[in-house]
Amino acid sequence: MKKTKLIFIYALVLFILCSCGHAPSQDITESATLSSSQTSSSAKESENLLTNESATQNKITSKNTTDPQSAEGYCFVTIDIRNIKNNINILKSEKKPFVTSDGYILKETKVKISDGDTALDILKKACKENKCTDNCKYCENGIQLESTYTADYDSYYIEGIHQIYGMDCGSMSGWMFSVNGTLSNEAVSDCTVKSGDRIDFAYSCNMGADIG
Ligand SMILES: [Zn+2]
Numbered sequence: 001m002k003k004t005k006l007i008f009i010y011a012l013v014l015f016i017l018c019s020c021g022h023a024p025s026q027d028i029t030e031s032a033t034l035s036s037s038q039t040s041s042s043a044k045e046s047e048n049l050l051t052n053e054s055a056t057q058n059k060i061t062s063k064n065t066t067d068p069q070s071a072e073g074y075c076f077v078t079i080d081i082r083n084i085k086n087n088i089n090i091l092k093s094e095k096k097p098f099v100t101s102d103g104y105i106l107k108e109t110k111v112k113i114s115d116g117d118t119a120l121d122i123l124k125k126a127c128k129e130n131k132c133t134d135n136c137k138y139c140e141n142g143i144q145l146e147s148t149y150t151a152d153y154d155s156y157y158i159e160g161i162h163q164i165y166g167m168d169c170g171s172m173s174g175w176m177f178s179v180n181g182t183l184s185n186e187a188v189s190d191c192t193v194k195s196g197d198r199i200d201f202a203y204s205c206n207m208g209a210d211i212g
Contacts, residue, residue: 075198078109079123079161079162080103080104081202083211084203085099090205092169095168100162101134118189118191119193124145127161131143144162145160147188155190158177161175161203173203176211181200
């Protein structure tokens with residue numbers, strides 16, 4: 001019985017092998033070739049991807065050291081008092097020594113971002129690390145900055161930069177800021193910055209109507 005069964009199975013296997021002929025084995029070979037070429041091409045692709053990635057990384061690294069416009073991990077800060085220059089006749093006279101000749105306290109400057117940095121954190125760094133465009137005698141230890149906490153809003157606002165305070169240039173004057181060209185209505189200490197952001201702190205003599 002057992003022998004018969006074995007023979008039967010053997011015959012069956014033979015039959016299957018014969019009837020299928022070479023075709024399936026070719027199929028297998030082809031698909032094997034295909035899959036191996038696919039593998040090698042996808043390996044090549046991922047290799048290319050890696051090369052591209054490292055090229056990009058190299059680009060970024062080299063950009064950080066050579067190109068001031070490189071954005072990764074940095075934002076760009078400007079402190080602008082051009083409106084004061086346009087309204088110099090109404091500026092409190094004791095504040096005139098703090099007005100720089102080019103209308104900027106700080107021209108666009110790259111500032112490194114740490115995790116969770118707000119616009120205020122960035123401004124603090126920018127002021128600490130830089131001097132005004134005139135490199136005046138008041139800027140020996142960086143640009144003066146004063147921000148004040150308001151419990152009502154649970155946030156900070158900018159009182160003065162480079163000794164120029166709100167209301168120093170008319171009753172509607174004060175510091176405002178914009179992010180990527182849009183005037184922010186968020187508190188400076190609530191606005192989280194991201195890589196590449198352009199943060200402009202500008203003094204307005206007309207509640208923001210003269211900014212932008
Ligand atoms: Zn100065």
